[in-house]
Amino acid sequence: MQSLQAQLEELGPVLLTVGLNILWALLAVAATWIAAKLVSRAVNRLSERGIDETLVPVLETLAVWATYVVGGLVILDIFGANTTSLVALLGATGLAVGLALKDTLQSIAAGFVLLGLRPFRVGETIQFGSTIGTVRKIGLFTTEMDTPDGLRISAPNDKVWGETLTNFTRNASRRIEIIASIAYGDDIETGMRVLHELVSQEPRILAEPEPAYAVRALADSSVNLHLRAWVKTDEYWDVYWALMKKLKPALEQEGLTIPFPQRQLHIVSGDAKKIVAEQDAAQR
Structure with missing residues (x-):
């Protein structure tokens, strides 16, 4: 009985020390959690002070993890761990993990x-x-x-x-390109006038750089007229759709035709037809 009592008296200081360490560790965990929340909020407020919001998520992640690492080292120090050796061990472990996760490290870089x-x-x-x-x-x-x-x-x-x-949005302005196809029998100058009128009726098109008009190509079934005009970047699609909606009625109002791909068939009759048939048979 005396031996048990003596053992309890000897264990008393040890249990007290362990209990206090656990209490301090719990307090350190709570303090670390609170500090991480405060750090996260503080970093998020940086965007209100002129810091580019693109950087904020990364800075927040780094700051929060740094807080957790410091808190973990404090907790280990409370229990008497050799933090210097632990840091060296973590460095070696980090190197091994880094070699194993090189693709992930490429993403971080x-x-x-x-x-x-x-x-x-x-x-x-x-x-x-x-x-x-x-x-x-x-x-x-x-x-x-x-x-x-x-x-x-x-x-x-x-x-x-x-x-x-x-x-697509870094520059303040962006160029719109419109292709208007007219038939070979239509007047090119009339088509150009239609494009000029479309631009004059659209106030969102910028005066500088000036719009450009040209004959882009003599295609298989059409003459392609080309309009290049500059607009504000955030108005690009609104202006583009508006011009495309007005283009067809404007061309038709001037009597111009929007052609479609077509082929001309020449029917050969008489002796010429016989010669063609003999040539086809010879080729076969």
């Missing part, structure tokens, strides 16, 4: 390149490869976009950076 060079920002519409969409978020691993048909896609950053990027 590409993400930093995208954030550094800024070929596009949040809210801009881009195309890489066959993918078109409006950028919603650039993360460490993926770029999130909304496609024109309302789908949300996540593309690995290395795939985005590895393709030729087209930014």
